[in-house]
Amino acid sequence: MTKFEKTSSFSRRSVLLGGGALVVSIGAAVSLETVLDIGNAYAQGAKPPLTPDQLSSYIAVNADGTVSAFFGKMDMGHGLHVAIGQIVAEELDVPFKAVKVIMADTAYTVNQGGASGSTGIQLGGKQMRMAAAEARRVLVEMAAGLLSVPADKLAVADGVVSATDDKAKRISYKEMIGGKYFNVTLDWNKQMGNALYAPGKAQPKKPSEYKIVGQPIKREDVAPKVFAIEDFVTDVKVPGMVHGRMIHPAIAGSLPVKVDESSIRQYPGARVVWDKGFLGVVADKEWDAIQAAEKLKVEWSVVAPPFPDQATLYDHIRKAPVRKAAVDIQNGNVDEAFKTAAKVIEAEYEWPFQSHASMGPACALVEIKDGNVVCWSGTQKSHFVQQGVAATLGVPVANVRVIQKAGPGSYGRNDADDCASDAAVLAKAVGKPVRLQYMRDQGTGWDPKGPASTHRARIALDASGKVTAYEFTSKAFSRVDVDTNGSKPQDTLAGQAQGVALKSGDGFGVPAESYAFDNKRMGWETIPPLLERSSPLRTSHLRDPVGPQIHFASESFMDEVAAAVGADPIEFRLRYVKEARDVAVIKAAAEKSGWVTRTSPRKDQTGNKVSGRGIAYSQRNGTRVAIVAEVDIDRSTGKIFARKFTVAHDCGQIINPDGLVKCIEGNIVQGVSRTLWEEVTFDRKAVTSVDWISYPILDITETPGEVNVVLIDHPEIAPSGAGEPSIRPVAAAIANAIFDATGVRIRRVPFSPDRVKAALS
Amino acid sequence: MTQKFNLTIDGKSHMVDADPDMPLLYALRDDVGLNNPHFGCGLAQCGACTVQLDGQAIRSCVTPLSAVGNGKITTLAGLGTPEKPHPLQTAYVEEQVPQCGYCINGWIMTAAAFLATKKKPSEAEIKDALSGLKCRCGTHISILKAVKRAATMMG
Numbered sequence: 001m002t003k004f005e006k007t008s009s010f011s012r013r014s015v016l017l018g019g020g021a022l023v024v025s026i027g028a029a030v031s032l033e034t035v036l037d038i039g040n041a042y043a044q045g046a047k048p049p050l051t052p053d054q055l056s057s058y059i060a061v062n063a064d065g066t067v068s069a070f071f072g073k074m075d076m077g078h079g080l081h082v083a084i085g086q087i088v089a090e091e092l093d094v095p096f097k098a099v100k101v102i103m104a105d106t107a108y109t110v111n112q113g114g115a116s117g118s119t120g121i122q123l124g125g126k127q128m129r130m131a132a133a134e135a136r137r138v139l140v141e142m143a144a145g146l147l148s149v150p151a152d153k154l155a156v157a158d159g160v161v162s163a164t165d166d167k168a169k170r171i172s173y174k175e176m177i178g179g180k181y182f183n184v185t186l187d188w189n190k191q192m193g194n195a196l197y198a199p200g201k202a203q204p205k206k207p208s209e210y211k212i213v214g215q216p217i218k219r220e221d222v223a224p225k226v227f228a229i230e231d232f233v234t235d236v237k238v239p240g241m242v243h244g245r246m247i248h249p250a251i252a253g254s255l256p257v258k259v260d261e262s263s264i265r266q267y268p269g270a271r272v273v274w275d276k277g278f279l280g281v282v283a284d285k286e287w288d289a290i291q292a293a294e295k296l297k298v299e300w301s302v303v304a305p306p307f308p309d310q311a312t313l314y315d316h317i318r319k320a321p322v323r324k325a326a327v328d329i330q331n332g333n334v335d336e337a338f339k340t341a342a343k344v345i346e347a348e349y350e351w352p353f354q355s356h357a358s359m360g361p362a363c364a365l366v367e368i369k370d371g372n373v374v375c376w377s378g379t380q381k382s383h384f385v386q387q388g389v390a391a392t393l394g395v396p397v398a399n400v401r402v403i404q405k406a407g408p409g410s411y412g413r414n415d416a417d418d419c420a421s422d423a424a425v426l427a428k429a430v431g432k433p434v435r436l437q438y439m440r441d442q443g444t445g446w447d448p449k450g451p452a453s454t455h456r457a458r459i460a461l462d463a464s465g466k467v468t469a470y471e472f473t474s475k476a477f478s479r480v481d482v483d484t485n486g487s488k489p490q491d492t493l494a495g496q497a498q499g500v501a502l503k504s505g506d507g508f509g510v511p512a513e514s515y516a517f518d519n520k521r522m523g524w525e526t527i528p529p530l531l532e533r534s535s536p537l538r539t540s541h542l543r544d545p546v547g548p549q550i551h552f553a554s555e556s557f558m559d560e561v562a563a564a565v566g567a568d569p570i571e572f573r574l575r576y577v578k579e580a581r582d583v584a585v586i587k588a589a590a591e592k593s594g595w596v597t598r599t600s601p602r603k604d605q606t607g608n609k610v611s612g613r614g615i616a617y618s619q620r621n622g623t624r625v626a627i628v629a630e631v632d633i634d635r636s637t638g639k640i641f642a643r644k645f646t647v648a649h650d651c652g653q654i655i656n657p658d659g660l661v662k663c664i665e666g667n668i669v670q671g672v673s674r675t676l677w678e679e680v681t682f683d684r685k686a687v688t689s690v691d692w693i694s695y696p697i698l699d700i701t702e703t704p705g706e707v708n709v710v711l712i713d714h715p716e717i718a719p720s721g722a723g724e725p726s727i728r729p730v731a732a733a734i735a736n737a738i739f740d741a742t743g744v745r746i747r748r749v750p751f752s753p754d755r756v757k758a759a760l761s
Numbered sequence: 762m763t764q765k766f767n768l769t770i771d772g773k774s775h776m777v778d779a780d781p782d783m784p785l786l787y788a789l790r791d792d793v794g795l796n797n798p799h800f801g802c803g804l805a806q807c808g809a810c811t812v813q814l815d816g817q818a819i820r821s822c823v824t825p826l827s828a829v830g831n832g833k834i835t836t837l838a839g840l841g842t843p844e845k846p847h848p849l850q851t852a853y854v855e856e857q858v859p860q861c862g863y864c865i866n867g868w869i870m871t872a873a874a875f876l877a878t879k880k881k882p883s884e885a886e887i888k889d890a891l892s893g894l895k896c897r898c899g900t901h902i903s904i905l906k907a908v909k910r911a912a913t914m915m916g
Contacts, residue, residue: 078860222853223854227842227850229843234800285791287791359801408861665903691806699893700888703901
């Protein structure tokens with residue numbers, strides 16, 4: 001279609017589709033040829049450019065009548081693609097099974113931000129809903145023309161548009177546009193990533209009309225994994241591929257000064273790739289590459305060990321210069337209120353560095369052919385890796401395609417993006433496709449870490465025990481020494497190893513709740529990183545970035561204040577919590593768990609085996625969660641069994657309740673693991689938690705016996721996220737339950753047996 | 762020095778010419794071309810590489826080829842198929858267990874070996890049998906439901 005014809009079609013369409021005039025003109029004397037031309041205004045054989053303002057970038061009706069939904073985010077194991085399929089099928093009025101969601105491949109999707117901040121449905125789904133609604137509107141308009149029936153007298157079922165008063169008048173999506181592309185421009189807000197939004201003219205359905213959204217549809221990608229049919233990123237192979245492994249220094253910050261390539265010449269195809277701090281090997285066979293990386297003789301530069309003794313970590317944070325301070329929430333006059341307080345309660349809490357410790361270390365495969373690059377990656381942000389690989393190789397972004405495949409788990413900025421850039425460097429250097437997988441010690445020891453932090457809280461009470469002022473300040477390593485994705489060489493190990501300086505960003509956060517205190521101030525302070533380049537303690541986003549640590553502190557502290565004023569922990573919270581949905585989750589968790597009103601700690605237990613219950617609640621970008629934890633403690637061993645959780649969860653409109661429950665269960669179990677066990681250990685030279693012995697996580701023998709989830713559905717409220725909010729209050733709920741059981745307040749995570757035993761003795 | 766090994770994997774014979782010290786995992790993945798099991802740690806700490814050797818669950822990442830002998834190797838793909846699934850595979854689909862799914866070789870192959878010898882196990886026995894396996898996504902609750910469901914199916 002030439003530009004002229006297209007313009008012509010559009011202008012005719014705009015005349016013909018002008019409200020009631022459409023009915024008259026088409027119903028009267030419009031020729032078939034003209035009607036087809038109207039269709040052509042919306043459908044064409046050539047695909048429009050893959051830009052965010054094109055409907056074809058999100059939705060296509062295939063030649064067989066099925067629908068492809070192109071989604072620029074991706075599922076990381078929660079079944080997001082099912083929910084997106086439900087949303088698209090609902091708005092388009094096609095069967096759920098007719099929709100195939102194609103995620104994250106940069107050749108087929110626009111950058112909707114990847115897996116990020118629990119926004120898969122909240123932002124990604126919102127866009128897909130608007131795109132699908134617009135597709136339906138356009139298809140109904142096309143049908144109106146083709147059937148000579150006004151659009152408001154048409155209904156759609158299973159992808160077939162028919163006249164409501166004459167079912168014989170019908171035409172399917174497939175007949176109208178199957179195998180062709182939408183030629184429809186959306187009202188794009190010119191934003192990329194999470195903020196991308198491009199609605200059409202259509203209004204989405206009312207929730208009361210939903211037939212597919214809200215249903216517990218199962219994942220179809222489970223069976224292929226269970227029968228070992230599904231390919232993971234680790235399984236991708238291409239002809240001529242060689243295997244790579246990376247080599248890191250024993251003292252962080254040290255650089256190779258002499259490398260003896262002859263030390264690995266016994267391994268077929270073995271080669272060294274060395275550029276400043278970047279050091280890797282390739283070999284024809286994977287086992288040979290592993291051995292070559294171990295056997296390679298390397299002389300390293302002598303550097304001063306960069307890290308403090310771990311025992312002094314929190315003192316280091318407290319004493320470190322503040323690089324940036326921010327107050328995010330402030331009302332009233334906090335300083336004045338503290339001056340006139342009848343009583344002040346203060347406490348400080350500590351949270352360690354934590355690792356993503358994904359199930360397997362990251363893997364990527366990069367193939368460079370005729371200036372074009374294909375990268376298979378387990379990343380959760382493929383469009384950003386596309387930019388990172390392009391920058392690493394010095395090629396245009398358009399020449400790089402990133403194909404995201406299921407990786408060994410991802411809970412934020414883990415080691416996947418670093419691996420993609422490392423593989424790109426290796427592939428370019430050796431002129432062959434390189435499959436790189438890190439080793440376990442690199443996955444756990446060298447991934448970007450969740451930041452270690454301290455948190456100071458204080459509250460002013462008047463003589464009656466009423467809270468008159470509240471102040472909460474975190475002092476911590478930034479949440480983003482490296483950015484949340486590997487789009488820039490400064491944010492990847494490869495880039496930093498090759499000499500690009502780290503530009504550590506500043507960011508942290510404050511508690512997300514609705515406690516209405518007359519005087520309230522919440523802020524944060526960040527400190528510089530411990531090492532400026534290629535640090536195994538560089539920080540970035542780990543599931544619910546900074547949420548677990550902040551709310552461990554803030555919700556533990558609320559419990560401390562409740563105990564100090566002699567109030568039941570839930571009754572105390574309800575005195576001050578302002579927002580109705582917050583009150584609702586707290587009450588729902590209390591009711592479902594059989595909460596009995598009383599103060600903590602319990603006073604009716606003796607002996608070594610004691611039990612307790614604790615509540616914690618928080619918000620996260622619109623979602624609200626309250627958790628009641630019930631724990632058993634063996635005072636003689638310090639071992640904690642987090643036996644039962646009751647979780648009340650409100651994320652607005654629920655798309656798929658079964659998927660949501662599974663997602664919450666995973667959050668709780670991972671939250672228990674991070675609370676009871678997880679702590680990155682390090683010495684002056686390097687990170688020393690490098691495997692599952694030195695970085696233990698929750699064992700199946702310690703799995704909570706019950707996780708009871710209460711879903712609060714608000715079909716009328718736009719859905720917010722669920723991938724992270726319920727991990728947020730877990731640590732505080734457990735800490736509060738330990739206090740209830742023992743009367744001892746533990747203010748440092750993890751609650752490992754040694755630490756608990758010491759605290760109790 | 763490489764050596765020739767005749768491996769029986771999922772009922773089929775495969776000749777592999779490799780270093781006798783090379784762990785079985787790399788023979789399965791790279792020489793035979795299987796897409797399972799997975800490399801998780803190379804230290805026998807997680808289970809992602811688990812296969813059965815003559816019915817015993819073993820960690821292929823630390824089992825040298827020289828130790829395999831004439832044993833029959835069964836992988837997840839050989840345990841059952843969509844047409845003839847093992848009860849654990851049926852239960853895993855019914856309970857919608859995996860999230861990322863990278864760990865499932867460990868859980869299913871270990872549980873299958875356990876359930877083959879233990880009828881009607883208690884929950885504590887199931888947990889003990891599976892202790893040490895890792896799942897980072899935290900699907901433990903669904904794993905236990907699925908193993909219990911499979912145990913019931915197997916009588």
